[in-house]
Structures are given as structure tokens and as C-alpha cells.
Amino acid sequence: MTSRSKFYLNRQGRAAHVFLIPWQLGFLLITAVPLLASLYLAFTNYDILNPPEWTGLENFQRMIHDDQFWASVRVTLIYVLVSVPLQLAFALLLALILDRGLSGLAFYRSAFYLPSLLGSSVAIAILWREIFGDDGLINKGLALIGIHGESWLQNPRTALATLIVLNVWTFGSPMVIFLAGLRQIPDELYEAARVDGAGVWRQFTHVTVPLLTPIIFFNLILQTIGAFQTFTQAHIVSGGTGGPANSTLFYTLYVYQQGFVAFDMGYASALAWVLMVAIAVVTALHFLVSKYWVFYGDS
Template sequence: MEVAVATTRSRRPRASKLHSQGLAAHIFLIPWQLGLLLVTAIPLFASLYLAFTDYNILSSPEFNGLENFRRMFSDEYFWASVRVTLVYVFVSIPLQLAFALLLALILDRGLRGLAFYRSAFYLPSLLGTSVAIAILWRQIFGDDGLINQALGLFGVHGESWLQNPATALSTLIVLNVWTFGSPMVIFLAGLRQIPEELYEAARVDGATVVRQFTHITVPLLTPIIFFNLILQTIGAFQTFTQAHVVSGGTGGPANSTLFYTLYIYQQGFANFDMGYASALAWVLMIAIAVVTAIHFILSKYWVFYGDD
């Protein structure tokens, strides 16, 4: 009996200590919880409500059911923005990841000053979505930009790459490929985790460099490839700054840079059609969720983990 009482008394201070630690954790989480509620949750559900209304900011929202969603089917600018965004995502992301992996393989060979190169190559990922870089890009591909000046040395007089509907989107794809630093650093970390013994055994068996890459590097790196693919795809769908700055917010020329997010901005803050803009935003969120789900479903056919 005395032993049971002593055991109960010894548990009480421990339970009290755990309770106080849990209380402290909740107190420190209050700022994050308030941010989640006020900055994310409430605006999210408010936009869901506005997606089913006719709301121009100046007057109270009027419920109109599915009218905003039906309107999209006959909206030529909506379909133009969808086309531009899909081309941008499905062309720039494979190129960006391929370029990032190539540079990661080069840096993984043990170059001197690796820390410097890693930082220098990562820098574009930090600056690529900034207004300053978008303005710089406009200067590079403008009428008298750096590209046309270089072509002029060979007697080629090109027009503005940004004013030509056939090339305007390509310049933004190049800009996204240029921001390869973030996936490159992740690839480099993944390459450092591949055991060197596997390559030594492959070389003993006479495997070429290409065969080592296709049968060792790529299979063991597929989880990292998948991780980068998800992150970069979600980010590409949400691209806004570059298209807004380069086109002056118009999405031109001829809607060739009318990204989906830019069209949402135009509807919400230029036309003050917040109801339609909210509906567009929810369609984008659902599209990103569907594409991400498809990636996860397909990943079981090409992503290999250690226990596979």
C-alpha cells in the first residue's frame, strides 16, 4: 500500500511537469495559430463564399450560384491563360530540373571552391521571382537588349523578343529555367547520399559512365527528383511577378504571356470583379491539387525507395 502511494506521488510531479510543458508549447504556438486563422483560414473560406457571388468591392456581394464557373467556359481569355500556363509549366519544369541535375552532377565531382559555386548557383532561385530580375529580363530581351546587341555583332538585327507573340513566352520559360539553384542544391544533397561502393562495384563490372548514371544514379535519386518535381510544379502554376512586369500587366503581346495568376489579378484588381476572380482562384487551387495527386499516383511506377 505504501509503495502504491509513493508511486502515485512520484507520478504527480511528472504529470504536472508534462502539463506545464504542454501549456508552454501552446502559448508559443498562439502567434502561428492566429496567423493561420486570420491570414489563411478566414480569407480562404471568404474567397470560397465570394466565388458564388457577384461582387465588385464597391457593393455588397450578391449570390449568383454557379454563374462564375459557367462563365469560364465562354471566356476566351480564361482559356488563353490556361493554355499559356500549361505550356509554361510542362515545358519549363522538365528543362529546369534537367539543367539543375546536370550542374549538380558536375559539382558533385569535387570541384575546388564548391561552397562558392553552390552559393552562386543558388542565388538565381532567390532573385528570379523578384521585380528587379523581371525588369532586367525585359532589358535583356528588349529591342536594344543584350541579346540583340550580341546578334548585331554577327549582322543579325532582331526585333524585341518580348513584343513577338511567338517568342515572348519562351523568354519567361528561359527565366524559370535560370532559377535552377534550389532544385540543384537538393539534387546535390541527394547525390552525396549515394554510396560510393555502388559505383566502384559497377566500374569493376565494366559499366560505363552512362550505364552508372541510368542504373545507379537515377534510380536512387528518383525520390529527390519527385520532391523537386512537386515543389517546382506548384511554384510554376503560381508564377505571377515575371509575367506582370515583362508585359506591363497586360499579358501581351496577343495574350502570349497571360498567365492564369495574372488573369486572376486583372479580374480582381483591374476590373474589380472579385467574385469571378475568387472562382478563378479556386479553380487554380483544384487544378494544382489534381496535378499533384496525379504525380503521386504515377510515382509508384517510377520512384524507388530504399525498401523497394
């Protein structure tokens, strides 16, 4: 490489750096610095109004004896373990149906995707309250067949289930990704399978699923991380309390309660870091296990 072209590249590099400055500043000021600050605050007693006081591991020790913390962990784990597989299964099912070349495919794809755009919005959470409330649509329907239902959102046994249904309903985003994945599977493989006598189910289990595993894995990672961070629906549906009887006390809702209701920012920061580490560990585990069930075309 001539010294002239090196100089030219250096100039290009400098220009690139200049153009990157806004992003770098944004990353530093809006992400990196607050992230590091929250790490420091996690080891302090900080009520925002007064300077933080270093308390070492006290916030983390407090979690061990905090019933609310454990309630929020329990609710979040149930939600992740139930809603993510259900949502992915539903999304895959719909993607398979749409992949069969229905007429009006574009319409159905958009219609099914719509809840994904709206699902985590305040408006939909309010709508959910109206549907599952004491005088809601579901109970009015049940009343027609002589069943007197109670509020689904005020019964600790059903409140979380309604939020799981809400999450499953927002299947559009993984569905679109599944649909794209299905389009990548060569028809020849299905033809070969049919020639070998494979029925629809065998084609699905021996051709579709194996070749779709990278897409399933991708969706699984995204939806798991998203489910751990669920907040809006629980906040609106329970009025920010996580009730009834902590049955919708999601972890992020508890972090919010500690940070912005109790103004215990030190503890809230510690909780946030525990969540971040938990998500990182779960994601790492997914990647570790993936080598046993995810098949890439080149492997």
C-alpha cells in the first residue's frame, strides 16, 4: 500500500470518527455513564434527595430476606417459562398456516402482526382490564350461559394467566421471523421427504423443525429477554401495585416501585443489576445448550 493511499485511508478513518462522535457521545452519556453510575449506586443507600452513602453489599443481603423480591422473582419466572414457549408455539403454528400460500396473505400477515405493535402499549393494557374485569366482556359472555364469573384480574389464581394470554397474543413479531425462515427451506427437501414416504407430520418434525432451529433459537433469545423485562402490562393492569396479593408483581415492576415510589434508588439499582446478570446467565445458558439442538446449514 502506498503512503498516499494510507494517508487517504487515515483521512477516511478520521472522517468516520467525526461522524461517529454523536453516537459515541450518546452511548457514553445516555448508556455507559448511567450504567456505571447505577453499578456504584447498587452499593449505596441513595434516596435521590441526599448524597449516596456507601453500604457495601447491604442491598444484596437485603434481597435475601425480602419477601417482595422473592415474590417478584417467582412471578417473573413463571411468566417467562409459560408465556415464551406458548407464544413461540403459537407464532410457529400461524406462520405454518400462512406459509401454505393463502390468498390475502399480506392482509393476514399485517393483521396478525398488529398486536405485536400494540401489545405492550398502555391502551391495550387498559383494554385488557376492560375485557377481563368483573363487568368485562368475558364475564358478560359467561353470563349468557348462566355462569357468574369474578374479575379475572382480581383473582390471584387467574391474574397472571391473563397477562400471559396478552403476551401470547403478541405473537406477530416472532411469526414474521418464522415465516421468513420457512421461506428459506428448499422445496427439494420436502419433495425428497415425500418421495421417501414422509407424511405431513414427519415432514414437519424431520425437515421443517431442524432447518428452522436457528430461527427458533433467535426468537427464543429475543422473547426470553423481553419477557424478563415485562413492565407496562403489569403496571397498568394492577395499577402499579403488582396485585392482587403480588400475583402480578413482575421483577421490573418491583424495581420501579423501589426506585420511583419508595425512592430507594440504591436498592433499585442493586435489583436492576441482579436482573441484568440473571438475563446474561440465562442467555449464556441458551447459547451453551444450543449446540445440542440448533442446526446451522454449514454444520
